[in-house]
Amino acid sequence: MELMVGPEAKVRLTGTKYACGTGGCGACTVMVSQHDPVCKKTRHFSVVACLVPLCSLHGAAVTTVEGVGSIKSRLHPVQERIAKSHGTQCGFCTPGMVMSMYALLRNHPQPSEGQLMEALGGNLCRCTGYRPILESGKTFCTICTELFAKDEFQPLDPTQELIFPPELLRMAENPEKQTLTFYGKRITWISPGTLQDLLVLKSKYPEAPLISGNTSLGPAMKSQGHAYPILLSPARIPDLKTVTKTSDGLTIGAGCSLAQVKDILAESISELPEEKTKTYRALLKHLQSLAGQQIRNMASLGGHVISRHCYSDLNPILSVGNATLNLLSEEGLRQIPLNGHFLAGLVSADLKPEEILESVCIPHSQKGEFVSAFRQAQCHQNALPDANAGMRVRFKEGTDTIEDLSIAYGGVGPTTLSAEGSCQRLLGRRWNALTLDEACRLLLDEVSLPGSALGGKVEFRRTLVVSFFFKFYLEVLQELRAEVKPPASSQDSQLHPEVAGRFLSALGEFQVTLPRGVQTYQSVDSHQPLQDPVGRPIMHLSGLKHATGEAVFCDDIPRVDKELSMALVTSTRAHAKIISIDSSEALDLPGVVDVITAEDIPGTNGDEDDKLLAVDKVLCVGQVICAVVAETDIQAKRATGKIKITYEDLTPVIFTIEDAIKHNSFLCPEKKLEQGNVEEAFENVDQIVEGEIHVGGQEHFYMETQRVLVIPKTEDKELDMYVSTQDPAHVQKTVSSTLNVPISRITCHVKRVGGGFGGKVGRPAVFGAIAAVGAVKTGRPIRLVLDREDDMLITGGRHPLFGKYKVGFMNSGRIKALDIGCYINGGCTLDDSELVTEFLVLKLENAYKIRNLRFRGRACMTNLPSNTAFRGFGFPQGALVTESCITAVAAKCGLPPEKIREKNMYKTVDKTIYKQAFSPEPLIRCWNECLDKSSFHTRRTQVDEFNKKNYWKKRGMALIPMKFSVGFAATSYHQAAALVHIYTDGSVLVAHGGNELGQGIHTKMLQVASRELKIPLSQMHICETSTATVPNTIATAASIGADVNGRAVQNACQILLKRLEPIIRKNPEGTWRDWIEAAFEQRISLSATGYFRGYKAFMDWEKGEGDPFPYYVYGAACSEVEIDCLTGAHKKIRTDIVMDACCSLNPAIDIGQIEGAFIQGVGLYTTEELHYSPEGVLYSRSPNEYKIPTVTDVPEQFNVSLLPPSQTPLTIYSSKGLGESGMFLGSSVFFAIADGVAAARRQRDVAEDFTVKSPATPERVRMACADRFTDMIPRDDPKTFKPWSIPIA
C-alpha cells in the first residue's frame, strides 16, 4: 500500500493531490525526513506519495503540505510567495510544487538557481507555464529577483521549521536489530534489521523481490495487476548504503538513492584529477536529467541496475566503465561484471535467486581514456530517453590507435545493448574519418532495430545510434588534439586532423537555465480609488488556499455516509458487436455491490449516435460499456477486470484521416467559405505552391482528472452532484434526461475545477449521468474518480488535422489566391466536431487579407474516442496550415517569412472572409511592438551569422501575428446571469454562471462587484457555482466567461446600488453597513439577479456571411530557438509576446493566461504526441508516455507585454477575454524550429520544402535535418512490417 492511499486517506489530509499514480507528475509530492545516526544528520527529501510504500516509512517523518503551513495558523514563506507571485491558477499542482520547494529549502535555505530548477523538474503544471512559479522560488535564491520589494514577503527563517520528532530521533540513534514484519491482506512486508537477516530471508524466499525505491517494482505491479506475496525491504540496513573510496575507484552501496549517488559522484569529481573521473562525469550528466528530483530521491542504485530497463540511463555508462557488481548471499561475496551479458539477462551472468546486490564498484577512468554519455528524450527533463549511449575509448599511449573500445546503447532494443562485435573490429584502428565511417557501418549492422520495434521512432533511433557515435568521435578528436601532440617529425596529416570550427557545433549540449522575463502592463490611473481593484494585479482569490492545500476540489469532499465507488469498464475493440456481458465473476468479488449497464438507465441513454453506455456495439477502444459499483475504489477497479465481454469484430475499422476520406466516413457536412474568384486568380500569379500539413492531436491533461460525487436525497428524487466541470447546466440536463426526472430536482455544484481547457465541457455530463444511474439504482451516494490512464483513454482531446493548401502569389510575395482544405479526425461521435470544423474554417485566414480565398473543412468519423473542445477550438491547428503556407511562399520567393506576413496582413478597416467588419489597428500595433521589443532585425542577422558558423547547430527565428476571434457564433451562448446577495452585516455573496477553472474568473467577478458596489474585496465572497443559484448557464469556454458573467454581475450590483441610492443620499456620511441596515429596516430587497442578454453573434453558412464573433484579440509572438541537428533537441532562447488586452481586468491573471496558454501551445507544437496502436489502442496514457512541457520548456528569456489600454465599448470595462488566444502563439516556437531546420537543409543542399508535421519532436527535427547519417541508416519497406503505432492525422 502506498502512502497516498494509506494514512492520508484515513486522516483526510487532502492537500496532497493524486494526478497520475505513476510518479510522473509530482502532484503528490511530500517530504520525508530520516535521521542518519552515523553522520548525525537528518536528511530531508521530496518523494512522490503515490509510489512510496507505507511500510518503507518506518522511523521516518513525513511532512505534507498541511504540515508546512496553513491559513488558519501560519503561512510558510514558500506558500505565501507562490500565491503572491501568481504561481497558482487551478491550484491542483500547487501543493506538490510547494513541497518540492520546501524540501529544497530545508536542505538549502538559499538555493542556487540550478538547484531550484532541479527541485521542480519532476513537478508538472498544466496552467501557469511555470514562469511565475519559478519567479516565486527565485526569491529564495542567492541572486534575488528585483521584481518584488524586499519587505513584500515574510522572511524565511529556518529555525522556525518543524523539528525531527524526538521519538524518531531516539529510534534512529538506537536502531533495533530485529526483523519487522507488516502483514497486509495480500502482501507481507519484511524489513530485516541486519544484513545477515536479509541474506537468510532472501535464501528462504528467493522469489521475493527486494523493494528499494519502488519506482520500478511499484509501477510494474500496478500495470500488471500483479502483487508479490512477500516483499523484502533492505531500507534499515546501513551496510547497503556505505560508500568506499579506493585508489582504483568508488564502491557505492546498492541502497544509496540516485540523488545520493549524484552527490557522491560530484564529490569525487571535485577531489580527483580529471583523468580519473571521466566515467563519473558521464554518470553525473545523465543523473541530472534522469526522471525528476523525487524519483531520484527514491530510486536506489541497486534497483536501477537490477531492473535493467532497456532505457536505463546509467547501465550503458556503468557497463562501458567496467563496473562490477558485488553480490552477497549466505554463501558469501561474489563479483560479476556489469557487462553486456548481465544487461542482456543471460542466466550465466546474472544474480542467483538467493543473492542480493550489495554494492556497485565503478573504477576510475584511466589516463588516455575517454568516456562520454549521450541521451535524447522527447523533452529535456523528466522524460524517458528515446535512446541513450555510453561510450569509452582508450588509445595506445601517445597515439590515436584504439587499444580498447566499449559502446553500449539503451532504448534501441529490449535490453541495453553492448556493441561488442563492432568494438572488437575497431581495435587497432586509428581515430580518423575512415574509422568513423567504418564504425557507423558496423554499429548499424550490430544494433539493428526492426521496423516494428516497440516504441516506434525506428528510423530516428537508428539515426541516433550513429549520431551519438559521431558526437563521441568529434569529442575525442578534440581532446586528442589537445592531449596528444604529433611528433615533430610526423608527416602524417591524418593524425588528429583539425576539425573545422563550424563542425565543432556537434559538441556541447543544451544546458538548463532559470528563465528570466519581463511582464509589462499599464498601471491603473493614479486617480482610481484605492478600494477599486479593477485593473490591478490582484492575486487569485484561492491562491493561498491552493498553496496550503486547503482549497477543496471535488474529490477532497469527505466520504459521505454509505458512499460507494464506481469504476468504468471500457471496450477493448475498435469496432465490434457486443455479443455478451458476463458480470457474474465481478459480482462475486468482495465489496462489489452492482454492475450498471445500459439496461439500468431509466430515461434516455445519451443520443442515438453517442450512448452513455454502449448497447449492442462499440465504436472505439475506450468506449464505456458498463460500470462496477463497490464499497471501495480499489474493489471497484479490481472488479472491472473480471467482467467478461465477448465481441464480434465489425468492418470497416477506420483510424486515420486518410482511411476516413477513402471510406467517405464523415461526421457532418463540409463547411465552406469562399470569396473572390480563386480559380481565375490562380491563372494570374507568378507562382503556385501546393503542400500538406499534419497536426497531431493533444490531450487536455488537466491535472485533476474527471470526477463526480452523486448524492441521492431521500425526497422527491432529488440529487446533489459535485462535479469537476466547465458546464454544470449540461451535466444537470443530461442527468435529468438519463434518470427521467425534471431538471429542477438535480443540483450541480462546482466549487473549483483542477483545469479544464475544454475537456470538461461535454464529457463530465456522461460521467455524471452514469454515476447518477448507479446512485439511483443502489440508493447510495457514488463517487467516480477516473484515474489518469482511463481519463486519457476515454475522453479524447484536440482534433488531429490534415491540411492541404494551394497558394498563388506574385514574386514580390503578395498572395493572390489561397485554397485550403482541412480534415479533422473527429473520432467516433459528433461531440463538438461540427462546431470545431466551423470555427476552424472561420478562423483560417488568421491575420491576412487575401482577396481570393477558399476554405473547406470536414470532420472525419473514425473508430477512435471522440475528440472534443480544446482551448482555441480548431484555431491552433487551422492557423498552423495558413502560417505554413506563408512560410512556403517565403521560401519560394527567397524572402524572409516575416516580410510575406507583413505584406499580406490586414492593414486598414476591412471585412473578413465572412464579411464581418473590423479594424486591424491593434494587430499592426502588436506586430510592430513585437518587432521592436524583440529587436527582431538585429537578432535575425545574428541568427544568420550563427548559422553560417555552425554546421550541426542551427538557430531559427519566427514572428507570428494573430487575430483570434473570441466567443461563440450564437447570441444565446453569450447570455449570462448572476445573483448577488447583501447580508445585514454588509458582507456580499456573489454567485454567477461561470466556473472557476483556474482562470481566476471568481477573482475577476469580485473585482467587478467591488467596483460597482464601491466596497472592498474583503467584504465579498463567492462560495461556488451552482445550478440552484444561477440556472441555465452556458459552458465556461470560448474565452468569454469573464466578459459575459462580468456584465451580469455588474447588472446585479447596479440594481442593488440603485435600490440603495435613496438611503445613501439621505445619509451620505454613513457607512456601507449603516446603509444596508437601513435598507433592511425599510424592507428593500438586498438580493438581485443580474442578467446579460449576450453579444449579438450569428453566422449564415448558406450565404457564408455573418457576425459570428463579438470581438477579436490580437497578438504577436517572436521566438528564437537553437536546434541540435544531430539529435533533434532544441532549446528555446527567447520569446517576446505582445498582446492586446484593451483594459485588462486583472493583468496578473491575464498575463498568467497568456503565458500558460503559450506554454500549452509549445507543448502542442513540440512535445505532446499521442501514439495509437494499429488496433486503435491509445498507448500514451500517463505523464511518462505523454510529455507536456516541464519547467525546462520555458524560454530562457520570456517577455510578455500588454498593449497600452484602449477602449472597446462592448466588453466589461473594455477588457478582453484572453483565455485561449495565447495557445496559438506557441506556434512561433514551431516556426522558429522549422526556420532552423530550413537553414540546415539549405546548407546541406536538401530541398527546403519539407512536409511540416506538428509536433516538431526531436524525432521529426532530426529526420528533417537530413545528412550523411540519416542517409546511412537502413529504411524498411512499410509493406514488410506492422508498425508499433500509426499516424492518425
Ligand SMILES: Cc1cc2nc3c(=O)[nH]c(=O)nc-3n(C[C@H](O)[C@H](O)[C@H](O)COP(=O)(O)OP(=O)(O)OC[C@H]3O[C@@H](n4cnc5c(N)ncnc54)[C@H](O)[C@@H]3O)c2cc1C
Ligand atoms: C516517473 C519515473 C521516471 C523515470 N525516469 C527514468 C529515466 O529518465 N531514466 C532512467 O534510466 N530511469 C528512469 N526511471 C526508472 C528508475 O530509474 C528506476 O525505476 C529505478 O532506478 C529503480 O530503482 P528502485 O530502487 O526504485 O527499484 P525497485 O522498484 O525498488 O526495485 C526494482 C528491482 O530491483 C530489485 N532490487 C532492488 N534493490 C536490489 C538489491 N539491492 N539487490 C537485488 N535486487 C534489488 C528488486 O528486486 C526489483 O526487482 C524512471 C522511473 C519513474 C517512476
Ligand code: FES
Ligand atoms: S500522482 Fe504521484 S506523481 Fe503523479
Ligand code: FES
Ligand atoms: S495551477 Fe498548476 S496545474 Fe493548474
